[in-house]
Amino acid sequence: MLLILLGVLVFHLVVLILLIVSTASSTWTVDATGHTDLWYNCHSDPNGYKCLQASSEDWIQAVQALMILSVVFCFTSLIAFLYQLFRLVKGGHFYFTSIFQILASVFVMCGAIIYTVMRPDSDKDYGYAYVLAWVAFPLSLISGLCYLILRKKD
Secondary structure: OHHHHHHHHHHHHHHHHHHHHHHHOOOOEEEOOEEEOOOEEEEEEOOEEEEEEOOOOHHHHHHHHHHHHHHHHHHHHHHHHHHHHHHOOOOOEOHHHHHHHHHHHHHHHHHHHHHHHHOOOOOOEEOHHHHHHHHHHHHHHHHHHHHHHOEOOO
């Protein structure tokens, strides 16, 4: 049982790292002259390399908020798991942890969908941070379902 709990903990940490990297990284879209992320639009021109803040449109702010919420809920879920690991009675389920982890997966999915539909430069390629967000979605959903099934034993 200890190995299962350790495996679930490591899996949760991997999901949290993926969410943090995809939220903070600078390559949601890329092209030959620069890259765009949730926070900045960077491009190179003959005068040098310049970064401007991302647009203040509602959709990019929604994606920013959803990605931050996904990180916060995933971290809260991790803290809840560690708390319940030591305080939960024998035979109890990790429902609170599961709900927060599933909410984190829903938030990252919604953020990635909004970014996919609303991004202005459709001629640019998607970057690795965008891909990491989509990878984090099913992994956090699977992690949440594992917590739903997981029961504390001695």
